[in-house]
Amino acid sequence: MGNVAGDNRPVIVFDLGGTWWRLAILTPSGVLADHDRHPAVTKAGTGSNTATLRELMVQFLLAQTRRLLEIHPGVVDVGISIGATTNGHTGQILASAPLWGDSADPFDLRATLRENEPRTRWWVVNDVTSLALAITSRPEVRAMGVKIVAAVTVSSGIAARTIDVESGEVVLDRVHGIQGEIGHLPAVVSAPLSADLPVCDCGAVGHVSAIAAGKAIERQLAQLASILGADATTEPAPLARLCAALEHNNPHATAFLDSVTAPLARALLYLLTFDPRIDHVFLSGGVVDTLADHYMNSLYRCLEADGLYLVSTHQPTVFRDRISRLESDGLDPLRGAGLFARRQSLPATARPGGRNH
Incomplete structure (x- = not known):
């Protein structure tokens, strides 16, 4: 470790x-x-x-x-x-x-x-x-030869932490002691979501977590149940129904998923732009675990639609190379x-x- x-x-x-x-x-x-x-x-x-x-x-x-x-x-x-x-x-x-x-x-x-x-x-x-800290203790991560990684969780909330793999140091705001609260960045709402900006659990309007966190996704699915299709209504939970619709290549489900991953994709784009020290980003959490490859592919689509200036031109696979889902229990x-x-x-x-x- x-x-x-x-x-x-x-x-x-x-x-x-x-x-x-x-x-x-x-x-x-x-x-x-x-x-x-x-x-x-x-x-x-x-x-x-x-x-x-x-x-x-x-x-x-x-x-x-x-x-x-x-x-x-x-x-x-x-x-x-x-x-x-x-x-x-x-x-x-x-x-x-x-x-x-x-x-x-x-x-x-x-x-x-x-x-x-x-x-x-x-x-x-x-x-x-x-x-x-747990990620940097993994032998397979240390064997990658990376120096700085970012851990991102997408569950009932959304946040990130960058950490030095060797020392375990997480750099914090010198005054307030925080870092990586990307779930509370402002987000842009896109179709098929409502034009009305959703309220975050923190009480603010239009945050990334208000669109892209697990409970926010479930609330939006309840309002847009038709995108899941009648054949998926037997699944026990909203995210499971969404996953089933994605498995059936439902285009409305794909468009919905892209709309809820887009705010996080934009936050990660800024993260990689402002901190080029980051060698790799690991995503985890209930939403990522449930939707698995569907989630990652949607995130990649959104990132690649914007691109990382001058980097994506020479390395089109940059996001797939540097961002991955953490295989975890x-x-x-x-x-x-x-x-x-x-x-x-x-x-x-x-x-x-x-x-x-």
């Missing part, structure tokens, strides 16, 4: 996303043991206010940690990957549209947990940062949370690369 792993003690790990809350023990050998998952407790799902949702999250973390400590009494560290914008310099959670909607009151989750359960060392990290944020906890528990002088919240 290179030098991002720190020591190899077992770590209790959590991944708190907008759909599932997962937990496990990351063993010294890197295996995830006692893996479990629970439906996420969110504003969209419950209608509860932010204070209540945060309290429910804290109680969930405490209860599950205490349960695992009974089974694994020697564990000292708990790593929490969370689908929220965090200040990497302080560890404070700044906002989470998938979890808490438009609330933007800072929340020191780590301090709250430490006060309630002082037996363990608590570490909180953004979920895309934890994903990036969906548990990499758990692994990354464990890697983060291990490196943060080291003395400051022994940590490679610096902070990575």
Whole structure:
């Protein structure tokens, strides 16, 4: 795992996303043991206010940690990957549209947990940062010879992180401690989507996540159900119905998919333009996993329609060469949370690369 792993003690790990809350023990050998998952407790799902949702999250973390400590009494560290914008310099959670909607009151989750359960060392990290750490620990990625990669997740939210493969360093805004919140960039809406700009979970109008994130896609599919065709109505979920329609070469489904990948494609185009150090971009998340090659081919079509100035002219395959779907079991944020906890528990002088919240 290179030098991002720190020591190899077992770590209790959590991944708190907008759909599932997962937990496990990351063993010294890197295996995830006692893996479990629970439906996420969110504003969209419950209608509860932010204070209540945060309290429910804290109680969930405490209860599950205490349960695992009974089974694994020697564990000292708990790593929490969370689908929220965090200040990497302080560890404070700044906002989470998938979890808490438009609330933007800072929340020191780590301090709250430490006060309630002082037996363990608590570490909180953004979920895309934890994903990036897990990616850079993969032998096949390190064997690629790449120096800087970007991890992009497309699930209930959208975000990116660029990371130095060797050191594990994620460069952050010096003042605010954030990086890669591309889901909250403004997006252009194209047909067949409504001309009315959709509202993002964060409360703003017309963000990339409001069009291209998983729940946004499902909402749009509900309004445009006719594009899926009558033969696909037996599938259990909107994304599965869309996938079935794409498998049947439904042209309306293809046009719809291109319209929801276009905002992300434009964001990635800007990312590659402004940061030429990026050797490769890895995409993951529920939307990418469900739609698989259909999603990637749509993204490539949108990117190639614009092109990377002067680069695409000489290397027409540049996007297919530099952007790929991460083959994953969906548990990499758990692994990354464990890697983060291990490196943060080291003395400051022994940590490679610096902070990575």
